[in-house]
Amino acid sequence: MWTVFKKEIYRVLSDRRLILSVFIIPGLSIYLIYSLMGSVMNEQITDVEEHEAVVYTEYRPEAISTLMREGMRYTLYEGDVANAAEMERLITEGELDLVILFDPDFIDKVDNNGENPLPGVTVLYNQGRQKSTRAHAQFLGVMSAFHQQVVIDRLEDSAQYRVYDLVTHNHMDERLVMGQGLAMMLPILVVIFLFASAMSIGPDAIAGEKERGTIATLLVTPIERRHIALGKVLSLALLSLMGAFSAFIGIIASLPRLMQMDGRPSDMALYSLTDYLLLLVLLVTTVLFIVAVIALISAYAKTIKEATMLITPFYMLAIISGVMNSFGGAGGGGAILYYLSPIYGPIKLFGDILAFDYSLSSFLITTLSSLTYTVILVYAINLMFNNEKIMFSR
Amino acid sequence: MSDLIVRNIKKTFTLSRKQMRIERTKDKRKIAVDGLSFEVKRGEIYGLLGPNGAGKTTALRCISTLIRPDEGDITVDGKSVLKSSLDVRRRIAFLTSELKLDDHFTPGYLFRYFSKLHGVDEKTMTERKNFLFSRFGIDKFEGVKVADLSTGMKQKTSLALALVHDPDFIIFDEPTNGLDILTARTVIDYLNEMRARGKAIVLSTHILDVVEKLCDRVGIIIDGSLKLSGSLSEVRNQHPDNTLESVFFNLMQATVGEENV
Numbered sequence: 001m002w003t004v005f006k007k008e009i010y011r012v013l014s015d016r017r018l019i020l021s022v023f024i025i026p027g028l029s030i031y032l033i034y035s036l037m038g039s040v041m042n043e044q045i046t047d048v049e050e051h052e053a054v055v056y057t058e059y060r061p062e063a064i065s066t067l068m069r070e071g072m073r074y075t076l077y078e079g080d081v082a083n084a085a086e087m088e089r090l091i092t093e094g095e096l097d098l099v100i101l102f103d104p105d106f107i108d109k110v111d112n113n114g115e116n117p118l119p120g121v122t123v124l125y126n127q128g129r130q131k132s133t134r135a136h137a138q139f140l141g142v143m144s145a146f147h148q149q150v151v152i153d154r155l156e157d158s159a160q161y162r163v164y165d166l167v168t169h170n171h172m173d174e175r176l177v178m179g180q181g182l183a184m185m186l187p188i189l190v191v192i193f194l195f196a197s198a199m200s201i202g203p204d205a206i207a208g209e210k211e212r213g214t215i216a217t218l219l220v221t222p223i224e225r226r227h228i229a230l231g232k233v234l235s236l237a238l239l240s241l242m243g244a245f246s247a248f249i250g251i252i253a254s255l256p257r258l259m260q261m262d263g264r265p266s267d268m269a270l271y272s273l274t275d276y277l278l279l280l281v282l283l284v285t286t287v288l289f290i291v292a293v294i295a296l297i298s299a300y301a302k303t304i305k306e307a308t309m310l311i312t313p314f315y316m317l318a319i320i321s322g323v324m325n326s327f328g329g330a331g332g333g334g335a336i337l338y339y340l341s342p343i344y345g346p347i348k349l350f351g352d353i354l355a356f357d358y359s360l361s362s363f364l365i366t367t368l369s370s371l372t373y374t375v376i377l378v379y380a381i382n383l384m385f386n387n388e389k390i391m392f393s394r
Numbered sequence: 395m396s397d398l399i400v401r402n403i404k405k406t407f408t409l410s411r412k413q414m415r416i417e418r419t420k421d422k423r424k425i426a427v428d429g430l431s432f433e434v435k436r437g438e439i440y441g442l443l444g445p446n447g448a449g450k451t452t453a454l455r456c457i458s459t460l461i462r463p464d465e466g467d468i469t470v471d472g473k474s475v476l477k478s479s480l481d482v483r484r485r486i487a488f489l490t491s492e493l494k495l496d497d498h499f500t501p502g503y504l505f506r507y508f509s510k511l512h513g514v515d516e517k518t519m520t521e522r523k524n525f526l527f528s529r530f531g532i533d534k535f536e537g538v539k540v541a542d543l544s545t546g547m548k549q550k551t552s553l554a555l556a557l558v559h560d561p562d563f564i565i566f567d568e569p570t571n572g573l574d575i576l577t578a579r580t581v582i583d584y585l586n587e588m589r590a591r592g593k594a595i596v597l598s599t600h601i602l603d604v605v606e607k608l609c610d611r612v613g614i615i616i617d618g619s620l621k622l623s624g625s626l627s628e629v630r631n632q633h634p635d636n637t638l639e640s641v642f643f644n645l646m647q648a649t650v651g652e653e654n655v
Contacts, residue, residue: 003510003511007507010503011496011498014498015498212494212495214496216460216488217508217552217556218511219460220460220486220488221508221512222481222512222513224480388460388461389408391460392461
């Protein structure tokens with residue numbers, strides 16, 4: 001078994017192209033993509049936050065101007081706006097962020113206290129532009145403050161306006177928030193990269209032997225077929241783990257930029273040693289299962305191309321499971337059936353651990369079920385290696 | 395006592411729809427080998443001669459334990475392919491001219507790999523490698539990747555790899571098929587050497603010349619059944635022309651009909 005194992009490891013480690021595609025490119029590409037994503041997102045947010053909204057107003061009362069100066073970052077549009085169509089054009093094209101049209105004598109009409117028709121304010125903005133949306137939200141805040149001021153003035157006893165005191169304290173647990181963020185992103189990525197690593201080497205190791213005809217040379221040696229199957233599966237598992245580890249390093253290295261934590265360490269200390277150990281055990285059992293699936297399909301397929309084609313639906317299933325977990329939200333609990341599910345279970349538990357919300361029972365159910373499935377699959381691979389129709393059909 | 399005994403083996407395959415179309419048959423079952431029996435002693439070369447699709451490769455695959463006969467049994471040095479397949483594999487080498495190698499590895503690496511799979515110790519492995527690589531002229535290419543070797547050199551490498559454990563029984567499917575003249579000559583010479591060293595060799599071929607040059611005894615197989623078996627002279631004597639070719643064509647005509655030959 002170890003001879004087959006070592007040969008498969010050597011096969012990959014002695015090939016520069018495979019080393020590049022299995023171990024270096026995943027980590028490097030994740031690091032570059034995420035770093036770029038983080039930088040772009042960060043820049044966008046800063047840009048929107050620091051942007052001074054360009055606002056055009058008509059008949060703006062002084063009371064509102066005062067509130068706007070306190071509650072908004074803006075500059076008044078200095079150009080001429082001929083008509084409503086021109087306003088719409090400027091908003092659509094992004095030259096203006098906000099158009100606010102007050103009725104003439106707006107304040108006087110407000111002071112007339114409820115006479116119809118009520119004074120109006122017309123606001124034009126463009127929801128498709130973040131800067132315009134932000135300016136609009138800020139202006140709604142301004143008008144809310146104005147509304148409150150008017151109501152208080154109208155009441156004879158302003159104390160009647162106050163119904164309760166609302167005191168809010170935000171005790172944000174940065175660790176938990178960060179964990180939940182990671183729980184949404186990491187599990188799907190890790191599973192995708194595990195699959196991708198295993199897919200890039202698995203079909204060649206078994207279906208490739210059949211395609212080249214070298215399987216007969218191997219099967220005529222005095223080695224038990226189950227040892228050949230185990231040697232293949234274990235070597236693929238180790239190589240896939242190394243590939244996934246590369247992706248993992250890429251993710252960790254890009255986290256400071258992705259999570260806008262520039263200047264701070266990547267918070268590896270976020271998790272305890274126990275958490276990392278649990279993640280490692282989960283990773284190993286998941287890899288074993290994925291590799292066993294790929295090995296089984298590769299043993300069945302006649303060619304590398306056929307194996308890759310047959311594996312693709314399982315790959316898609318893994319991605320869908322990851323997406324379901326990301327959108328379903330991280331967090332412990334859920335039916336035992338979830339944790340018993342071959343791919344969804346590990347992805348969910350991965351998220352649970354990262355979100356600090358897991359139980360020992362869910363961990364045991366997931367890892368032990370993955371191991372059980374792997375043993376069943378390896379047994380099936382062994383049967384396939386013994387099946388002459390599968391091994392030698394053309 | 396015979397060392398390799400094939401006793402009344404039968405092997406049937408289920409055809410796929412594609413294969414049924416190719417074979418132009420409506421029968422899903424195809425009898426590839428039907429009641430085949432022969433024996434091979436140490437120090438002799440036995441040739442299974444037959445047209446394409448006669449069941450030669452199936453018979454050799456049964457001997458080499460790659461597939462199991464549905465009926466009958468094969469014993470190699472007293473070990474049954476059905477009951478002691480690992481013991482049989484320790485004693486045999488199975489070669490085919492179509493055998494391909496993994497392009498990524500070097501002959502040196504592959505020799506070491508197969509030696510380990512056969513449980514050959516380091517010292518013996520080195521001695522055998524030096525001998526076989528030198529014998530086949532591979533020594534200069536020991537560290538060259540298979541992908542960069544010529545076809546002839548690849549075939550010689552395959553031959554050397556099959557012999558890492560110095561087996562007493564050599565099963566060779568179409569030994570010279572597709573080989574250039576020089577490589578074919580090397581293979582024939584080596585098989586003669588193996589016979590002289592007391593090895594039992596079974597080969598399949600559809601080339602009469604190979605049988606004439608190599609075999610001590612021959613079995614003519616048509617449609618999965620052995621139609622004639624004996625020493626070369628015994629077989630030749632079955633026709634007034636006293637040639638293997640005439641005997642072979644006579645048997646073909648008698649079995650599949652003149653129009654199909």
